[in-house]
Amino acid sequence: MSVPIVGQKIIHLESVESTNPYLLNEFKNGRVSSGTVLHADIQTKGRGQRMKEWHSEPFANLMLSIAADLNLWKIQNIISLNHIVAVSIQEFLKGYVNDVKVKWPNDIMVNDKKMVGILIENQLSSSQRRSVIGIGVNINQQEFNAPRATSLSLETGKFFKIQELIFELIAVLNKNLNDFQQKGEAYYFQLFNENLWKLNETHPFIIDDKTIEGQIVSSDLEGQLQVSLNGEIVDISNGQVKY
Numbered sequence: 001m002s003v004p005i006v007g008q009k010i011i012h013l014e015s016v017e018s019t020n021p022y023l024l025n026e027f028k029n030g031r032v033s034s035g036t037v038l039h040a041d042i043q044t045k046g047r048g049q050r051m052k053e054w055h056s057e058p059f060a061n062l063m064l065s066i067a068a069d070l071n072l073w074k075i076q077n078i079i080s081l082n083h084i085v086a087v088s089i090q091e092f093l094k095g096y097v098n099d100v101k102v103k104w105p106n107d108i109m110v111n112d113k114k115m116v117g118i119l120i121e122n123q124l125s126s127s128q129r130r131s132v133i134g135i136g137v138n139i140n141q142q143e144f145n146a147p148r149a150t151s152l153s154l155e156t157g158k159f160f161k162i163q164e165l166i167f168e169l170i171a172v173l174n175k176n177l178n179d180f181q182q183k184g185e186a187y188y189f190q191l192f193n194e195n196l197w198k199l200n201e202t203h204p205f206i207i208d209d210k211t212i213e214g215q216i217v218s219s220d221l222e223g224q225l226q227v228s229l230n231g232e233i234v235d236i237s238n239g240q241v242k243y
């Protein structure tokens with residue numbers, strides 16, 4: 001039996017600007033504890049990676065944040081949180097669809113289209129390490145402005161009860177957070193790498209506005225992506241490449 005770490009307290013708000021800063025503020029001020037989940041039906045200022053916006057139709061999708069106390073984690077192991085979260089979301093989605101892959105650094109692709117965005121925002125100081133793990137999963141939305149986006153409903157032809165999916169996702173996260181205690185960082189790092197979207201396939205990478213074909217070799221523990229370009233392995237940082 002695994003001990004629940006996530007979701008002992010679940011807060012629901014109909015509407016919020018963004019679940020991430022809202023929860024971080026509650027966490028910082030001691031009003032919620034580590035593991036608390038905040039989910040919302042509407043985000044009026046949803047946040048994406050690299051200061052982008054995250055758009056979601058009201059009431060259509062799963063949008064939640066999880067408070068995480070990282071004081072017990074060694075700084076160099078915090079990257080494991082990315083691995084555990086991505087692998088868990090992948091495992092959860094595999095209950096419904098095939099061909100689920102992790103697009104480095106933090107997206108989940110289904111049938112080569114983006115279904116999930118993850119935004120982990122850390123607040124690290126010498127005395128406190130807090131994190132909020134923001135997860136957006138497109139569930140029932142039928143239309144997208146972005147060409148490479150999809151939803152669980154579009155891929156399965158079914159409609160889903162978001163509340164039930166939230167409980168399922170929390171259960172998978174708790175299982176993996178517990179397993180992490182025994183299996184350790186290397187296990188989740190390997191799972192993350194084995195499941196990378198476009199791993200070992202020739203694919204175009206846009207770097208500094210130039211398109212170049214290459215193959216993903218692995219991600220590394222500094223959070224970079226190793227890509228083979230013209231036979232040379234190059235380390236690429238988040239934000240440096242589009243692919």
Ligand code: BTN
Nearest residue numbers: 018046047048049064117134136
């Ligand atoms: C991305 O792919 O750019 C990351 C998107 C993250 C979206 C989720 S939805 C819940 C949480 N609150 C936010 O404002 N963003 C994250």
